[in-house]
Amino acid sequence: MTTLSERPVVSPRRVTDVVGAYVALTKPKLVELLLVTTLPAMMLAAGGWPSWRLVGATLVGGMFAAGAANTVNCWFDRDIDRLMSRTRNRPIPSGAVSPRAALVFGVVLAVASLALLWLETTPLATALAAIAILAYSVVYTMVLKRRTRHNTVFGAFPGAAPVLIGWAAVTGSLAWPALVFFGIVFCWQMPHFWALASRFREDYARAGVPMLSVVAGPESVGRQSVAWAWATLGATLLMGSITPVLGWAFAIGGGVLGAWYVVESSQWLGRIRAGVPDRPMRLFSVSITHMTLLSIAIAVDVLV
Known part of the structure; x- marks a missing residue:
């Protein structure tokens, strides 16, 4: 015992x-x-x-x-x-x-x-x-x-x-608002993750994972990130127009946040083209702030 x-x-x-x-x-x-x-x-x-x-x-x-x-x-x-x-x-x-x-x-x-x-x-x-x-x-x-x-x-x-x-x-x-919101989050993920994958490009290359940042040039990654950022903004504006419950908070906040995402993606591409330190994690951080504040704007509009 x-x-x-x-x-x-x-x-x-x-x-x-x-x-x-x-x-x-x-x-x-x-x-x-x-x-x-x-x-x-x-x-x-x-x-x-x-x-x-x-x-x-x-x-x-x-x-x-x-x-x-x-x-x-x-x-x-x-x-x-x-x-x-x-x-x-x-x-x-x-x-x-x-x-x-x-x-x-x-x-x-x-x-x-x-x-x-x-x-x-x-x-x-x-x-x-x-x-x-x-x-x-x-x-x-x-x-x-x-x-x-x-x-x-x-x-x-x-x-x-x-x-x-x-x-x-x-x-x-x-319903359509859910599908368009899905589209916003879907489009948003490409610049978000490609920025992270660009920061750790050598890691993915060493592991043999064909991330876009590994198999395509930095400028190609930057261009595609800008395109997806524009798609995120477009989907955001569409959601505001088809969802009656959304008002000023989303109209202003969603537009400003989407434009900010486009600007940051474009600046990242500009740094790549200029051959200066591209700082991909800046875009990564901005993307997280963007989605968090967009979700808050939706909550504010629904409750107010």
């Missing part, structure tokens, strides 16, 4: 490290950015504030769904993560979590997310979440990421899915 004094003592620090490693697998900063678009989509669909229970279930279910897809991404990409300075300290390459444990964790998160969404939201929201998980973890991560320069464009579909999930959680259907 084991006495109390003979039982192993689990260090609180060790428990914290383990929990932190599993949380890191979900890429919490990316999950947070995805959820930023879910709540305003729900508010638009409801024409106000949905019930707290529905908001909580949708956000937690969406967090689990995104975390599941990101965890499977970390599991599959563990070989190339070891080669990249940006990712070599992730939980699997560093040895903090075994590949098998990571995969099981990802599957458990996926099941939990779909169960919660099914019980508390709508069948359509649940189906869209399932499609998004599969699209990112299988179609993007396992099939396209290492095979085509267009991987970012395909990866942008699940990246914009929280908008549709949030809308469907409230209404059980989809």
